[in-house]
Amino acid sequence: MPAEMSAQSTPSLPVPRERLPEWLRRPIGTASQLSTVQQIVKRHGIHTICEEGRCPNRGECYAQQTATFLLMGPVCTRACAFCQVDKGHAPMPLDPEEPQKVAESVQLLGLKYVVLTSVARDDLGDQGAGWFAKTIQAVRSRNPEVQVEVLTPDFRGEVSCIQAVLDADPVCFNHNLETVRRLQGPVRRGANYERSLGVLATAKRLRPDIATKSGLMLGLGETEAEILETLADLRNVGCDRLTLGQYMRPSLAHLPIQKYWHPDEFEHLGETAKSLGFSHVRSGPLVRSSYHAGDA
Numbered sequence: 001m002p003a004e005m006s007a008q009s010t011p012s013l014p015v016p017r018e019r020l021p022e023w024l025r026r027p028i029g030t031a032s033q034l035s036t037v038q039q040i041v042k043r044h045g046i047h048t049i050c051e052e053g054r055c056p057n058r059g060e061c062y063a064q065q066t067a068t069f070l071l072m073g074p075v076c077t078r079a080c081a082f083c084q085v086d087k088g089h090a091p092m093p094l095d096p097e098e099p100q101k102v103a104e105s106v107q108l109l110g111l112k113y114v115v116l117t118s119v120a121r122d123d124l125g126d127q128g129a130g131w132f133a134k135t136i137q138a139v140r141s142r143n144p145e146v147q148v149e150v151l152t153p154d155f156r157g158e159v160s161c162i163q164a165v166l167d168a169d170p171v172c173f174n175h176n177l178e179t180v181r182r183l184q185g186p187v188r189r190g191a192n193y194e195r196s197l198g199v200l201a202t203a204k205r206l207r208p209d210i211a212t213k214s215g216l217m218l219g220l221g222e223t224e225a226e227i228l229e230t231l232a233d234l235r236n237v238g239c240d241r242l243t244l245g246q247y248m249r250p251s252l253a254h255l256p257i258q259k260y261w262h263p264d265e266f267e268h269l270g271e272t273a274k275s276l277g278f279s280h281v282r283s284g285p286l287v288r289s290s291y292h293a294g295d296a
Helices: 031-044 058-063 098-109 129-142 159-166 181-187 193-206 224-236 263-276
Strands: 068-071 113-118 147-151 172-174 211-218 241-246 280-283
Touching: 031 098, 068 098, 068 129, 098 129, 113 129, 129 147, 129 159, 159 193, 181 224, 193 211, 193 224, 211 224, 224 241, 224 263, 241 263, 263 280
Parallel strands: 068 113, 113 147, 147 172, 172 211, 211 241, 241 280
Antiparallel strands: none
């Protein structure tokens, strides 16, 4: 999908009618289960990656009255070939009330552990790093006991941006590699493997007391050897936590699935990751970056 197409001009593309393996079929949840979170999100005019990214776990998470908040609007300045979020060079202006709206939503949902993520905002001077910090501060001012995890873009590797987020004291700093080194170009347009490793290394160097985390999608054509090489690279930069999940194609405009990894293979990879020294590992077909994040 061309990056210059805005959310308003992007045509609706059909979801591929591929027959999913049994282990990837999940109920979307009943209207009553979804309504509480949906009503709060709609009333506050905020966004969740659960909705914008078409997460397969939305029903489960909403039923538990939790969500992952998507900051800075629903339009991303990057054009990654796996992602459902809308792309465009002219994203929405920042809503000055968004940090307080997120904080109030956290309070209404009674959350004890919150994950904040965002679209990439290369159009902003600090790429949104200060907005992460402002939102963390707003959440804590209203909910002092809440723990906040961040899932950030790469901030083009700029140390000052990483520092700004860390200064707000999240309990975990997450930045996803998404895929193995060989597939970075076609999968993550505008990002690269070494820079993302550098972001995680910088976060650990600046704040060794804060856990770092990363995740991979499987099914894009990677080999097991390449996965293991990536896990070793993550451990070499001090990454503490890991998620492994199956890539699921959002539409016909996105990258096709090359392989459905079996649950037994995910279990094997998860055990291997633990043996490499990751302190917390989630590995399974439906695992996503913030899935049960508070369990760590």
